[in-house]
Amino acid sequence: MLAKRIIPCLDIKDGTTVKGTNFVGLREAGDPIELGKLYSEQGADELVYLDITASHEGRKTFTQLVTRIAREINIPFTVGGGINELKDVDRLLNAGADKISINSAAIRNPELIDDIAKHFGSQVCVVAIDAKQTDEGWRCFLNGGRLQTEFDLFKWAREANDRGAGEILFTSMDHDGVKQGYADDALRKLSDELSIPVIASGGAGKKEHFRDTFINGHSDAALAASVFHFGEIPIPELKQYLRKEGIEVRL
Amino acid sequence: MQISIIKYNAGNICSVDNAFKRLGIEPIITDDPEIIKSSDKVIFPGQGEAGCTMQYLRERQLDTLIKELKQPVLGICIGMQLMCRHSDEANTDCLGIFDVDVKRFVPNQHNQKVPQMGWNTIEDTKSELFANFNKQEFVYFVHSYYVPLCENTIATTNYIQPYSAALHTRNFYATQFHPEKSGIIGEQILKNFLEI
Structure with a gap:
C-alpha cells in the first residue's frame, strides 16, 4: 500500500537552515546537508529545501x-524559492533536484506550470x-x-492541477508556526477535489496533528520544520505512532 | 568494473550516477555504442515520456544496440517501460525485450491519485536483485503507467491493482521504482545488481 509521507522542510539562507515563526523572526537550526x-x-520520506535568500x-x-x-x-x-522561469528549473534539476516547487511565479505566470x-x-x-x-474566503498570497x-x-x-502540476503543497498562513494542527478542513476539500497528491504544511505541533491531517484532512503527505529541527518530535517515534493509529507509513 | 549509464533525452540520469558514486563506483554516462557494448554492466535509467524518448533512441540506433546487449542491463522507471513491447503512453512501440504492454493507471476511486508518487511495498521478490531482503520492503515510485503481472515479473506491488514492480529475462533486469532514491534498500538493490 502507498504510504503517507513525512517531509521535513529546511529553509536555507546563506547556506544554513533556518525556520521562522509566522514567516518572520529566524532562528538558526543547523547544517542543511547534515540535517538532511x-x-x-x-x-x-522526502526532503524539501527552500531557498529564502533573495540575492x-x-x-x-x-x-x-x-x-x-x-x-x-x-x-x-x-x-x-526564487524559481521564476524555465531556465531556473533546468538549472536546479541539472544540479540533481528531483522536484522543484514554484509559488509566486506560478500565480504571476500560470503558463509556467x-x-x-x-x-x-x-x-x-x-x-x-x-x-x-479572509472575509471573502481563502485567498492566496505572494512573496512569502x-x-x-x-x-x-x-x-x-x-x-x-489542470495545467499539469504534479503535487500541491498548501501552507495555511493562519496555522503556520502556531503549532495547533494543520488546516484540515481546507486540506480535505483540496484533496477531495484534486486528482494529484496534496502536501499539508503549516501547523504541526504534536504527533496527533499528523494523524489528524492524514485521517481528517485526507492529506497525502505532511510537511513540518521546527518540530523536527529542534527534536520536539523525533521522526521514528512519529512513524511508530502513526502506524499504531492505523496509518500506512514506511518503517 | 566499468558501468555505463545510457545517455538519452530522459531526466533524472544524474541521480543514478550519484547513487553509484555513493557505492564507490564511477559510472560513464554515454551514448557511444562502443563504450556501452564493452561495459561490464549497463544502466538504462530515466524519467520521461515514452514517445519522445523512444524516438530519440531510434534516431541514434540506440534501440537496436540496447536489445543486442549481452551483459547485465538494468532498466529503471521509464527505462523499464521502454524495454516492454508497447506503451499506452503516446501509443508507442517500444523495444520488446519484455513480452508485455505498458498500461495507464485508471483510478477506480477518488483517493487513487495519478501519478502514484511515494513509497510503496514490493513483495513476492524472486531474483538475485533482491538478495538479503525481508519479506516486504518500501521503495520509491513515481509513475502514471504500469506493467501488468506477467511471466517476467520478479517483484510485485499494488496500487489500484497488483502489477509488476520489477522484471527479468535473460540478461535484462528492470525496476519500475527508483532504487537510486529508495534509501538503504535501494542501495542494496544496486549492490545486488553489481554482484550479478
Missing part, C-alpha cells in the same frame, strides 16, 4: 548546495500555495506571505 542525512536515516549571489550558493545534496542524500528532495510539465514532466512540478482565510492576491485557494489549486 540525519532525517533520511531517521526515516523521512543573485545567494542563488548561486543555493545551486551549489543542491549539487552537494544530490550527491549525499539517497531519498527524493524538492527545492524551491504548463511549460514545466511539458519540458520535464508533471512529476517534477510542485505548486506551493500560501493562503489565508507579504502580498495578498484575488486568487481563491480552491480555484487556483484546481487550475494548477
